[in-house]
Amino acid sequence: KRSTKAPKKKSKKKANHRTTGRTKLSESTKRKLREAQEANDEAKKHELLKAYEEDLAAKRSRNMHYYTEKDLMSTFTPEIIDHHLMAGGDGKFLVKWVATSSTPTNNDNCCLSWISHEDFLFPALARKYLSEKIKSKTCDNEIDGLKLWIEDCKEREQCLNCLNTFTDDEDEYENHLEIDFCCFSCKCKWNHPLKHTIRNCPNGLKYHRGCCHDYQDLDAFESFVSPVGKVALQLEEAYEEGETEKNTRNNPEAPDENVTQTLQDTNSVTIVDGDCESFRQCLQSRSSMVRRKQDAVVVCINAGVGSTAVSMKGLGIQVGKMIHVESDEVAQHVIRANHDYCYGEIDVDDGIDHIVGLYNSLADLTENTEKLVRKYGPIDMIICTTPRGKSIKESAQIASDFLELVTDIKRLNVKLHHFDHLFYLLESSSCIKDHLPLEGLSYCVCEPKNLYVCNWPISSQRESLLRADSNEDGLPQDYLLRSVTNLYNSLRKALCVGFDIEDSKWRDKILPQFWSFLKGPTGYDVKLNKGKFGPEAFLLHLRNPDNLNLSDVNYSNYLLEQSSSSIQFLDRLMSPIKKLFNKKDYGHPYNTEQSEYAGDTALHEHGGTSSPNSNNVAAAANAPVVKSEVVKEEPSTDDEGPL
Secondary structure (H helix, E strand, C coil), X not given: CECCCCCCHHHCCCCCEEECCCCCCCHHHHHHHHHHHHCCXXXXXXXXXXXXXXXXXXXXXXXXXXXXXXXXXXXXXXXXXXXXXXXXXXXXXXXXXXXXXXXXXXXXXXXXXXXXXXXXXXXXXXXXXXXXXXXXXXXXXXXXXXXXXXXXXXXXXXXXXXXXXXXXXXXXXXXXXXXXXXXXXXXXXXXXXXCCXXXXXXXXXXXXXXXXXXXXXXXXXXXXXXXXXXXXXXXXXXXXXXXXXXXXXXXXCCCCCCCCCCCCCCXXXXXXXXXXXXXXXXXHHHHHCHHHCECEEEEEECXXXXXXXXXXXXXXXXXXXXEEECCCHHHHHHHHHHHCHHHCCCCCCCCCXXXXXXXXXXXXXXXCHHHHHHHHCXXXXXXXXXXXXXXXXXXXXXXXXXXXXXXXXXXXXXXXXXXXXXXXXXEEEHHHHHHCCCCCCEEEEEECCEEXXXXXXXXXXXXXXXXXXXXXXXXXXXXHHHHHHHHHHHHHHHHCHHHECCCCCHHHCXXXXXXXXXXXXXXXXXXXXXXXXXXXXXXXXXXXXXXXXXXXXXXXXXXXXXXXXXHHHHHHHHHHHHHHECECCCCCCCCCCCCCCCCCCCCCCCCCCCCXXXXXXXXXHHCCCCEEEEEECCCCCCCCCCC
């Protein structure tokens, strides 16, 4: 159990600093390492690391704390299930984490996650796996890449050994002392002056690296206090003063609840149907024989918090695989926490194979298109959302790259799987309408904000699109904030484990799929939650891609504003294609539709009225009347076709 009181002064341990591994790197060795780094001489760097490791091993003593992969497996044991070698040479592992019997988790005590080579803390295990793959001759087309990967694993093993091995002259807190969560997997430059210097925080009972905390010299590092330690000092002062101020959680970043967002009266919706012959042929073919319908394989680019998954479940489209392409790790967590049974946070399996974290950007897909289609294809649908805040030039470039990717995937579908039907939807800013080749395509322009482009007819959704509210997120209740808050609480426990009266370490308190979230204080900050004592007094802030430290509430709002599509619009736009796939009722809170969209049908709202947790303050009932225009585009006579 955690202490509910602030740490007492007498429990402090004298702060000290030392170099890792007892022996300090000589100036000549540092110089040689810098020269090897600047010259990109990997062989020389490897030789110096090996020499240092041999010297370090010779000096190990009984009271030495040193890095072992076995120690990291004290609570969770990793098993590599699969690997993916990216076109640029970067590698990722699909890892199954199996918990020990004493650690209660969902889903039979295991979790699946894609983890990059840089974030995987078990290089010896990775080297063994890759060697076995080469011996099995099942990856002959990747032999050269796997051999280079093995060499990287050897070097990473030596680096981790070098960085996380140190001695302690006092053993009073031996069970607590270790390299802290935020500095364990250090990725700072090797020639940083404090790369091999660690110092224990007197309030947190953990060792930290100066390079990770943005210190440049040892003198400044002498006065180091970790972000958690600073709050502990403030908490101690408040406790001694008997402060009983109630917690208000005032935050200057918190949004003003009085600010409302409404559609402008000048909003208008233009709906254009293109030449959708491919859709009609596919519909006719699959409607004639029920068994021709199939489970959808969907790629979601800039997936955000999973709006596409919510919409497809609400429409009752049975999905086989869904590849979520998203760079924000917190957004990835939200997707997995709400949809991926293998993540361990939900109790009901939706039957979908969610691939999250394998591809992080549109560029990743462009560089690895053939591998994507070969492994997960044939691809049925591609949905791309342009992140908010992009300039016209940036949005137009994303749209152009997306349409090129569509052409490439369609070609590879035919080449690798003899599959000729690919459907796609692009959501972007209406400002780029004149920059896109829209001839032959269907599109919906919702002035002054959004443009939706697809290759199936949408005019039948005219009435429902006119009534849809682009400001309404439509996410299930507690979908976003609950997921983000759970993540923050888990990370906070790992950071505060030094105050735990039990002999535990951070790896015993946090699920391994979260190990990569805190990367030095440049990625997080901790503030005092006034009026609270114990773990609740530590208010965690994570740094978002815009370099802002945000609380759980503000990060949730950020994700909603930057990367969340309007599910009302997605529901209506994708309604025609649901006839191409098998049906499935995903149950609460994803309620399958009870009626078809057809012509001027009555308004159907996904899940009924807006969810109580919705950040939209303008209800659909109060939305202003919009003007509409429905156009049937004539088939193109251009020899080059619509694209």
